[in-house]
Amino acid sequence: MDLGTRLVAAAADLVDSRFPGRDWAGAAAMALDDGTLLTSTAPEVVNPAVELCHEVGALCEAYRIGRPVVASVCVVRADQGRGFWVLSPCGVCQERLRFYGPGVEVAVPEANAPALWRxxxxxxxxPHWWATVFDGEPI
Ligand SMILES: [Zn+2]
Structure with a gap:
């Protein structure tokens, strides 16, 4: 099983175990440079203005243990609970993941077929990330 498939399965397993029966729920999974897989999900909050992305927990854990992230996926349960869709990382998570360089792999859905991904x-x-104006290096 390739890394992307393992990550999608790990994120889906977290959704299934943490949110059984819930139609709409999501999680993320990340792979570190040593092969470690981390998963996380967004905590529920009262005020939507303070919500976090599903990736944040795994990203913070990777940073805590000092291992680079090499791949990341985010999934949501869809189709009335019958399957999972892959979500591209949001712009903020792209910025967070970019700390580990342009080679970090992320899952993206195929257009008009969100159950398919690569x-x-x-x-x-x-390709036009803002810091490329500085030879690809952040300020
Ligand atoms: Zn995000």
């Missing part, structure tokens, strides 16, 4: 690098996802 892995692309951040460099492919955002």
């Amino acid at each position: 892995m692309v690098t951040l460099g492919e996802l955002q």
Whole structure:
């Protein structure tokens, strides 16, 4: 099983175990450079203005243990609970993941077929990333 498939399965497993029976729920999974897989989900909050992305928990854990992230996926349960769709990382998560370089792989859905997905690098996802004006390095 390739890394992307393992990550999607890990994120879907977290959704199934943490939110059984819920129609709409999501989770993320990340792979680190040593092969470790981390999963996380967004905590529920009262005020939507303070919501976090599903990726944040895994990203913070990777940083805590000092291991680079090499791949990331985010999934949501869809189709009335019959399957999962892959969500591209939002712009903020793209910025967070970019700390680990343009080679980080992320899952993206196929257009008009969100149950189908593929892995692309951040460099492919955002070829005009703002810091490329500085030779690809952040300020
Ligand atoms: Zn995000």
